[in-house]
Amino acid sequence: MYRLLVLLLLPLSMFAELKIAVTYPYIGALVKEIAKDNANTYVLAKGNWDPHFVVPRPSLIAKVRRAEGLIINGGELEIGWLPPLIRRASNSRIAKGTSGYLDLSVYIEFLEKPTRLDRADGDVHPQGNPHYHLDPNNILILANVIREFLISLDAENKTAYDKNFQTFKNMWSLKIKEWDEKMKDKKGMKVVQYHNNLAYFNKAYSLNNIGTIEPLPGIPPSSRHTLELINTMKTQKPSAILHDVYHSTKTAQFISSKTGVPIVIMPHDIESLDEIEDLVSLFDYLTSAIK
Template identity: 65%
Template sequence: MKKFITLLTLLPLTLLAHLDIAVSYPYIGALTKTIGGEHITTTVLAKGNWDPHFIIPRPSLIAKMRNADALIMNGGQLEIGWLPPLINRAGNPKVDTNAKTFLNLSHHVALLNKPKEVDRKDGDIHPDGNPHFHLNPQNILLLAGVIRDFLISIDTEHKAIYEKNYTDFSTAWSQKMKIWSEKMKEKKGLKVIQFHDNLAYFNNVYGLTNIGTIEPLPGIPPSSKHTIEIIELIKKEQPCCILHDVYHSTKTAEFISEKTGIKVVLMPHDIEALENISDLSSLFDHLTSAIK
């Protein structure tokens, strides 16, 4: 036993390392695990059916952050209300925003809908732009490359493995994107209503036109006045459907549907947002099949 322990102490640290990567959302966890493979574990802080804007910084999440070797966040201020307190309370320098083991994905993506000015009267807007960029499958491929480079930067020993895993993923994902593009081709130009504009990147890549939101302003519950205005807008513009997230009540959308005859379509935003969404592929399989 002593000889075995002595041998272990002589091995390079990188050969013994098994990185524990904390990530804010399930889609990031899936991407990180795909690229990292057996050399990492992922600790996902938020569940896929939760509202990504509002996560309670529970003590259990603080403990997970305290034990992490690195942190990958979505960014674009999507986690602004809950992740900073976790970072502060964890007291772990490895998840500090200035650490080399910290990655903000939004810094590597061109964000849509960046406001010219920020004022609270305009609702809960994101100063950096719309943060739901992962709902464009092209951005998923881009983010996979960003995560590959990040893992290599903190674990050079397994560079070749991370590169191979990325190449394999890129090949498979590119084939899937062709299928999704073909499925969505005939839907280009369709008008849609949303509850909240979390599908901006999905709509943009597939040519859907969002003509209004049930929220009068981001983060502001629908009023009776605004609901009536949306009903009148629907009657005038004839959109195909109401695209609705899974974490807000569909009560107002169902009321609007009854008054206008257009259907409400649940659009999951992340893995496990619905029971049949088990991975990234099934997420986009669902999204590209839901609008009929």
Template identity: 60%
Template sequence: MKTFLFTLILFVSTAAFARLNVAVSYPYIGAITKAVGADKVDVTVLAKGNWDPHFVVARPSLISKLRRSDALIINGAQLEIGWIPPLIKRANNRNILPGTKGFLDLSASIEMIQKPSSVSRAGGDVHPDGNPHFHLAPQNILILARSVTAFLSTLDPLNRDSFEQNLQDFELLWTKEMLKWAATMASAKNRKVIEYHQNFDYFLQAYDIKGIATIEPLPGIPPSSRHTMELIDTIKTQKPCCIIHDVYHSTKTATYLHDKTGIKVVIMPHDIGALDSIESLSQLFDYLTSKFP
């Protein structure tokens, strides 16, 4: 009886202190999950922040990371369509299967913009469900943090109070940061910009900035000379302030447009780690707001 009780206590205490091993697709999800999960959760980030989020290589090291996970959180809206489904298939881990309680698709909690009216890829190759880069609106980070909190609480109900408390602390901090960023961005209102890809549309929308064109003719379609010539006209007539460029596409066309029109080209990070100096979510938005031309 004594041995049984001892074993039972040991089992219960181990269960109480076992940390959830949560895999996430992108660094920004890792940061939200760490903020809410804190010391109760181990987070494994699959993709690096300076990679093109649409085209991650499903390498074997990522399969073994997924094999060990208790849960998986993805961005969704088909951003990971080329790499997460093959990884899940090869990881052969029942804990993280879509539709189970160990799988969270963040896009389900977000009001998406640029949703195509027809179910085809005619609006571009990589955004068939609408624009999936919703984490770049700071107010969406709060929605995502609540979604992650509910998810972790379902997986680990014993630590629900801790997750809820961490969420409250995060919300307080983030709301203060949002006021600071809004103040910094007030003078940029109604400015016009060109992007390489529609990476920053949620960010632009958050601060009433107009994205008037992209260097890609359609999402995921590389620049063509005809479209580039049209852009030169757009720049001359509409006078956008700048080209906002991601870190992972070639700046060849942007440089060409700069040479032809004098337009400023600004490299902007889309995630933590996109630039070496960006190590947190706050630093990401500090950078985006302070470097915005």
């Protein structure tokens, strides 16, 4: 009886797991690494969707409404779909500017920052390239930011978050060395992409992106741009056309048939292909895909 009474008097928060909504699977995986059983993670976008264009379905509103913390990629990657979800969820705990809101992009040095202010031409990267999580070195920065965020929401479990972060950091640092070794002989390799998803991956491993099938980020291929790209590729002879999983490969196949350059599918997030189950398998795959 006494025990029961003690249990009843303990604050509810001691038993409750944190409810964290995140926009993409890679963020969810990081939260799981650092929080383990101390958080329930709700991932809003599926890994095989175009991260720029997510349909804000009602089931996603419920996830945002329940959340005690919201972690986003930022850099305007979610600009087309997250703001209406947040508005309709009307959850003050995760409002922008509150302690429950974390924009990871704030902690990252962006590539392709705009050189002019007016980019009203449909470009979906108006602040620079937001696909920074595909540099494995950035993953460590994000893991640490998420550790601090979880501690700020749940200081009681600081020891666990610190310990889990350290375990992850040790494992990830070894993997970074392994991936560096695997990619060593790819330095300077020329590639083409559909969309510049791999800007940070390419920089990390010194791959040289010589063009994209999209004329501008988010703008579908045009015949004029495609023909120009084919000419560029005939002169520069890139090794591969790196392609995401969610755009049609029709134009890439046409370009490949004209140039002989093979298409290589490059997953951008966990679950974008069946075999990509976690962050390690994502980078294992990416660092093995280019031959």
